[in-house]
Amino acid sequence: MSRIPPQLAQKLAALVLLAGLGGGTYVAQQATETAQRDQYVQAVAADPGTSPAVKIAMVMGSHYESSSRHIGTPYIDRAGRGQPLTVCNGVTGPEVDAWRYYTPADCYQLERARYIQAERDAARLLRYWAAYDPFIQATFVDFVWNKGPQALEASTMRRKANAGDLVGACRENPRWNRGTVRGVSTVLPGLQIRGDSNDEICREWRLTQ
Structure with a gap:
């Protein structure tokens, strides 16, 4: 049984359809309907200046970070370190304007440079x-987006990947499932879903045959 959330599978299939990324072993269920209604996926797919890996990682991040619920008005992330002002798919920092409404296209533009840097760090x-394959690359880009390049650099995931054990590296994803709650290291359901999903995508999904 797949551990990838059905909504994410649909978004990725819609991205492949809209961006013309070609065939492969991705899930195509309800792709057309998702492509027609998801404005964030449309914005990602329409930009020719980003790689397939970045496009895929951005759609993955949009699901994991907020399922598009935080596109719009910035909010205080009370679960985040320092409770930062946050918008879109986990974006913090001085660029976030508390008084601005962010459309899906605005969020894409705000996130794009950061994802490109995450790709450079992973590469x-x-x-x-x-x-x-771009799907494999995208799971590493998402890891860097979520955890930072320092985490990848020091990880068993990187050691296994660089030793040629890609499957072993992919299987490290579910281990990155903990966060700090009231000062205690705790397994967080959202991070567990992200890790399990990325493990499966990394090992099984391909654009190229």
């Missing part, structure tokens, strides 16, 4: 990066 740290 720098992973020896076999160029040989990976």
Whole structure:
């Protein structure tokens, strides 16, 4: 049984359809309907200046971070370190304007440069990066987006990948499931879903045959 949330599978299939990324072993269920209604997926798919890996990672992040619920008005992330002002799919920092309404297209533009940097960091740290399918690359980009390049650099995930054990590296994703709640390290359901899903995408999903 797949551990990838059905809504995410539909968004990824819609992205492949809209961006013309080609065939492969992705889930195509309800792709057309999702492509027609999801404005964030449309914005990601329409930009020719980003790689397939970044496009895929952005759609993954949009699901994991907020399921598009936080596109619009910035909010205080009370579960985040320092309770930062946050908008879109987990974006914080001085660029976030508390008085601005962010459309899906605005969120895409706000996030794009950060995702491109996450891709550069992953490519720098992973020896076999160029040989990976875009879906594999996207799981590493999402990891860097969520955890930071320092976490990947010091990880068993990176060590296994650079030793040629890609399957082992993919299987490290579910281990990154903990956050701090009231000062205590705790398994967070959202991070567990993200890790389980990325493990499956990394091992099984491909754009190229």
